[in-house]
Amino acid sequence: MTLPQITPVLLCGGSGTRLWPLSRKSYPKQFALEIDSRSLFQATALRLTGRAEGCDFAAPLVVTGSDFRFIVTEQLASAGVDPGPILIEPSARNTAPAVLAAALHLLAADPGAIALVAPSDHAVPDPAAFHAAIARGLPALEEGRIVTFGITPERPETGYGWLELVGPVSADGTPVALSRFVEKPDSAQAGTMMAAGNFLWNAGIFLFRAADLVAAYRRLQPAMVAGVEAALATGRPDLGFLRLAEGPWTALEDISIDYAVMEKSDNLSVVPYDAGWSDLGGWDAVWRAGGPDAAGNVTSAHATAIDCRDTLLRSESPAVELVGIGLEGLIAVAMPDAVLVAAADRAQDVKQAVSALKARGAPQAETLPRDYRPWGWYESLVIGDRFQVKRIHVHPGAALSLQSHFHRSEHWIVVEGTARVTVGEEVRLLTENQSVYIPLGAVHRMENPGKVPMVLIEVQTGSYLGEDDIIRFDDVYARGQGAKV
């Protein structure tokens, strides 16, 4: 029997602050939080790749923000996943416009397209069980229904939305019609639902025929359909990305798909799922998903718990040792430039840390020491009064812009791979342990012509070392004078 092909739609434009300091605006949770050496985004893409038992996945369609587009391609490449279309949202407009753009894009190519929309920042520890759940949902699509997935509740959670079914959860896991969405409940209501037997957690995962979902939008959100169609029609291809048009996109309502469409639809079916799931929506959830030991502790590599109970200790870098002594009900997350220590029951207030740092102008509020660019990334190793040292990592085949500086000269020393370096009229190849000097004012470019990453150390000297001291003469990524990314 031929399985219908499913296109995963990976939503990864979000930039939450509840997992600060790991998750920052410049490099949010879905890319930053790793489980078994894979980011959540990579794990999500790998879970929905190729042929699985009962499912056949097409290359994923990714919807993301402009700042994250090169993180997406780099993470997919290093996970070995071939990407499908990558849609760039000019600004974040929540899930309703994003999913609609994906559905319209798929529909244009294939009237029978089937999509599975999945957040890319959740943990689903048992992919085979998840594939089986998807397979159980597929027959309902034949009847034009939209399938969502309901997680068997493990506790009376007040932080999630819930799904009420028309009847009890099926014993064999087949879909049951949805009665209604329930907003985040209070504690008493959550307890009642937990006991009732026909309530599940809303995981925000949807399976549908693109044609059916678009029809629902046309009926319920006709203005949004017109706007998203315009953003797609006047969007422009850009180095393999499809950049949605800013004008019509920015005019769209900022609204979730639940509010905009799903809650108003009467053709939803729910597939129950009980093989483990977490939205990792805060450090308390990360603690729970980490599998606390007998004393209730979860510790990462380079973290040591001495006489602790019910405590999460995470070092997010092999360069940082974190030690906890005599702690109870605590969360501590250590990075080389920022450390959070919070009572576990205050995990949802971590955004206050971000606000406080932002108010003080501390860069740690939103950015990491490592700065991702189209061509790779760099990090500042040390900044002095009149010098700065950077480590620069250039992807194979990538090139920085042809540029010059008014206020600094630069020494480049290649330490890994091979660089092609342009200084003025001269073009040279430099390999490991070779160096070049770029005088102040000289027009220069750095490229990686090779098949492996190229790493170089840049030592800048000058009276002003800001990133904005740059004149760009030519840029394969079509960035302007002011643009960074």
Place this chain on the structure above:
Amino acid sequence: MTLPQITPVLLCGGSGTRLWPLSRKSYPKQFALEIDSRSLFQATALRLTGRAEGCDFAAPLVVTGSDFRFIVTEQLASAGVDPGPILIEPSARNTAPAVLAAALHLLAADPGAIALVAPSDHAVPDPAAFHAAIARGLPALEEGRIVTFGITPERPETGYGWLELVGPVSADGTPVALSRFVEKPDSAQAGTMMAAGNFLWNAGIFLFRAADLVAAYRRLQPAMVAGVEAALATGRPDLGFLRLAEGPWTALEDISIDYAVMEKSDNLSVVPYDAGWSDLGGWDAVWRAGGPDAAGNVTSAHATAIDCRDTLLRSESPAVELVGIGLEGLIAVAMPDAVLVAAADRAQDVKQAVSALKARGAPQAETLPRDYRPWGWYESLVIGDRFQVKRIHVHPGAALSLQSHFHRSEHWIVVEGTARVTVGEEVRLLTENQSVYIPLGAVHRMENPGKVPMVLIEVQTGSYLGEDDIIRFDDVYARGQGAKV
């Protein structure tokens, strides 16, 4: 009236672990912990410098370990204190041998020498009051007495030794004869002493005529006197330090001056002191000495307390932001390479963190990223598989050894000051923004011939980058092939 001159004897050979991660074996508390931008050692030296009200101080005599000798000279120089003799202990033997060595050394130069022995890792926030207390003690020396200082107890502290006086504390602060030393008490005993009115805390500070103290040692510890005399007599001057002879020194008993001499002496007088003092013997003491705010919190720069109570939050680097949320009775200390989070009532167990890290081989147990050497310091900025980048800071007039490496070549880029660089037969001056390449195997040396610090960035490339890949041909600091410091 001519004031008798007092030689401060600064003991700074200790390397406690209770203030980890700030205090490490390689750079302990007295040098690492700063109050108002001065280390405790610097503050101690400055407090006992020049002419003060009622006191006239000679240049300090310092007793320290070999690993710390250049930290001592650098910190004294940057505080503007001219050092007197610096005695190097070949190994730590507690305070009895150290104070005896100082007293014998002073006595040899001046039969009437007066010394004030002070630990260099305590906080004394009111120097004028301390000078006044010293002045009140001076007359007792005329009668051959040894004066110690007793701190008015602020709480029934079980972590300190106490002093029992023969009668009540004098109203005018004049000395009262000591009855006995009291070992660290239990809680009930501490409460009783607190209420009694003739008990003070033992601060470990002593004022005496060198001749009187040496006489006491001769009577009570004749073997120790013979050993220390031998260590002094056969010690050798070394770049301005007096290095005590290892053989006789290592044979000495490891014992405190309290046990060895003071507890057995009957000529001690106690000057009461009530103007504030802390031994900063743990993070709880640092919290107390920091002056908690209305909510009981003490926060450093780059530390933010949100809804915390009775909590110490310290960021020990401007590069690290530390945020606490909803904490109570907690200590958190953040550095770029190590973070401690501990319950405040477990502050005395911080040494367990050091033991745990040592057992795992983590360098953070004992060393800092910055490594102090005779000529200055360096820190590793990044280490790759086949490369390492270091920032190297060379004091004015200092020189690294003439050396070569078997496994690495080096690029040097000067970013501050001026370097004199020898490569093979060639000697060149390099200034800011100039660079030089040291091929594998080349004999080379780096010097700072100037009047300001010289900073350079070193990029090493090679298959093995360990510090022990070094052949030394000539070294102004007379270090051998294996020696680091």
